[in-house]
Amino acid sequence: MLANDAFFIQLAVWAVFGLICAIIAHGRGRSPVAWFFIGALLSCIGLILVLVLPDLKQQEEKERRHQLETRRLREQLAKERQIADLRHNQVEQRLGVHDQALGLDTSAPAQIAGSGQAPPQLPNSTQWYYARGTERLGPVSAETIRHLLQANAVHRSTLVWTEGMPDWKALDQVDAFRGDLA
Numbered sequence: 001m002l003a004n005d006a007f008f009i010q011l012a013v014w015a016v017f018g019l020i021c022a023i024i025a026h027g028r029g030r031s032p033v034a035w036f037f038i039g040a041l042l043s044c045i046g047l048i049l050v051l052v053l054p055d056l057k058q059q060e061e062k063e064r065r066h067q068l069e070t071r072r073l074r075e076q077l078a079k080e081r082q083i084a085d086l087r088h089n090q091v092e093q094r095l096g097v098h099d100q101a102l103g104l105d106t107s108a109p110a111q112i113a114g115s116g117q118a119p120p121q122l123p124n125s126t127q128w129y130y131a132r133g134t135e136r137l138g139p140v141s142a143e144t145i146r147h148l149l150q151a152n153a154v155h156r157s158t159l160v161w162t163e164g165m166p167d168w169k170a171l172d173q174v175d176a177f178r179g180d181l182a
Contacts, residue, residue, distance in 0.1 A: 014040040021050050029056030081139070088140055095147050131159040131168065145171070146180050156181055 021039025022032040028050070039046035099105060127139030132154070140148075148154040149171065159168040160177075171177045 013043065017043045017047060021046050024050045027057075028053070029060065084137055084139065087137065088144060091144070091148065091151075091153065095151055098151065126162055128160055128162045130154055130161075142176060145177065149177070149180050 018036040018038075018040030022036035024047075025035030026032040030050070030053070035046070035050055038049070042049070126142055128142055128145050129136055129138030130140070130145060130148070131137070145154065145160065154171065156172040157170045160171055160174060161168045172181050
């Protein structure tokens, strides 16, 4: 009879550990059935394992929030690009009107003072961003930055950045625009 009681006690301990592990596993986004058997077979070790493993529900929620934030930022970037393109077109139109009024062609690259050489040109595909106060504008082409510089819309100390640069730099610190500042 004593052996029979010991068996039922052991069976009850296994069931309790299995049940505890299953409840915790369910709350953490894991399979309650699998963790019932793990808890029943491993007892305390199963309980420790289910408590140590990361919470899948929290990870899924974190990933969902990350995806929503990424989508929101992409939409915001698309809107900012539309605004930047609109501003770029407006600046180009204003520069064209100024060029006509002054009889100049500021779209041609300026010569480096005294050398007769054109400043280094960046590929047209390079997109630049520039800061005006706390506002970051762009992407625009290097040619647009040159037009803005000639129109005094940006200055030597205006911060610019393009892909591949580690950080924002003042225009007078960027080799591509030094010739335009002369």
